[in-house]
Amino acid sequence: MAALSSRLFPILKYNLTNHKSVCLQRSLLRWTERSFSCYASNCQLQGTNSNNHVLPGKVDRFGGVTVDLSDRHFPPDVTESAFHVLLQDSLRQWRVDGRVAAWLRVPISQGRLLSVAASHGFTFHHARHDRATLSLWMGEGENRLPGFATHQVGVAGAVLDEASGKVLVVQDKNKTKNAWKFPGGLSNLGEDIGATAVREVFEETGVRSEFQSLLSVRQQHKHPGAFGMSDMYLICRLRPLSHAIHFCTQECLRCEWIGLAELAQTDATTPITSRIAKLLLYGYREGFDKIDLSVEEMPAVYSGLFYQLYHRELPTSYKQP
């Protein structure tokens, strides 16, 4: 096992000698002796040539290599200088192997290794909870790595009571300009559009409702409060299942059922609310098929998961092959 250690990590050994780091040596021995074979069996190992000293990584089908520093076999107390040399040698080997990208998954507890990676050209790709993912493009020409999520998704619900012709609107508490708008808010990760609309309407107003259709999509870049990202805002048509208002006083100043025709006419609203009120009024008078996008759940080809597809209603005769 000592031979394996010295074959795979001669430069680390060199560093050990220089730095007399008993701590690192112990960690490396732990990594190699106890669990290296296990770690290796789970990874497609890079640099099998005995002259190389390369971080074990997984190769993806796009020609990138990913190293997870939160792997339980990665020595938690590796010195920054040892990591610097190891990363340098790994990058050299990955370039020889024709890898086009390197990815590092770094737990927040190993934050001190981030500046080492940055000195080799890595930057943050994204970070969530207790882990950051860094990337480095090593291919020819410009960086072709996929970016991280660029949009937050907000959903509003236009709850229309068809019997009375009234629609549920709120005034935000925290805005300087009080204007009627449809209740809504940001989607949670993994939440369907219709589910966000129903949840947000209930949380803000106390009114229960069910999804009917998608009415409108808005895209806005440099959206305030989106941390430099863009905003996709969807407005749904909902049907009320209850009518009593118990609005959230932390978020709303007022909450009322008001006539749809009145909302479509008033100046005390936002441009988008006014426009959607007019659209909703058109559908209310002429038929909702004039304004609705219906939703259908369909199977994804490769993942085996399902997705929601929204578009104009298609006559049944066209749906059949």
Place this chain on the structure above:
Amino acid sequence: MAALSSRLFPILKYNLTNHKSVCLQRSLLRWTERSFSCYASNCQLQGTNSNNHVLPGKVDRFGGVTVDLSDRHFPPDVTESAFHVLLQDSLRQWRVDGRVAAWLRVPISQGRLLSVAASHGFTFHHARHDRATLSLWMGEGENRLPGFATHQVGVAGAVLDEASGKVLVVQDKNKTKNAWKFPGGLSNLGEDIGATAVREVFEETGVRSEFQSLLSVRQQHKHPGAFGMSDMYLICRLRPLSHAIHFCTQECLRCEWIGLAELAQTDATTPITSRIAKLLLYGYREGFDKIDLSVEEMPAVYSGLFYQLYHRELPTSYKQP
């Protein structure tokens, strides 16, 4: 100035004494003597009580406080133990002041401070390029901080040549199952939906086109390749401005103009392509007003920016107040 330093940073001084860190002392003096007044004038300072030792931060209208460690006056060589004490005291004071959240902006070069922040409960909110943003909820009840972007946005273009009734389709090179689909790809940050469709169609096929309408929206969670995030996929109807195909051989195996009726019938396609081909055929035969969402640029109320709003065409008589 030495008095100011000791008034604001007595605990740091205490640490200096213990650690005999001449380096940190020099940095702190630089921070305080050279530019503290400048830094302070740009921030709403927390903890003006002389017994407190608090990181200078900006307070937002939601009651959170943000400290930017990439500020040029923040001492770059602060020790982790000194930062630990300073952050501990800052958090104590912010809680006294009723702050509901704390945000830390940390440059990648200061990555070693991340584990210190994590030990106080901070987690990654997001990270891009050379900077991470950490957050800590200090209010009552569950975390009410807004999340970061949750969706990548992809756009496909269905380029229909009305004269011939043919539509432009490709087969991906990297998929195991070859199926005709509309060319498309991920939006760049800040890029409008229609612009992505036109750009991606040109990059993949060499065909120039212009945006006509939005046809469909798909939402898929746990999307493969989206780093655990969701995918919003929009399909646009485009009109060709050129017809000669020069397809990207890196991305595509084949690229052709094929009859819309044939695409709507064939099994050699994906479920979503088949469905949209049928929708497009319906619009081609019965009028595109049956299937289109039109787009309009409208002004945002608070930011002074503009957004793109998509919905069914609204009769002019309804658009006027």
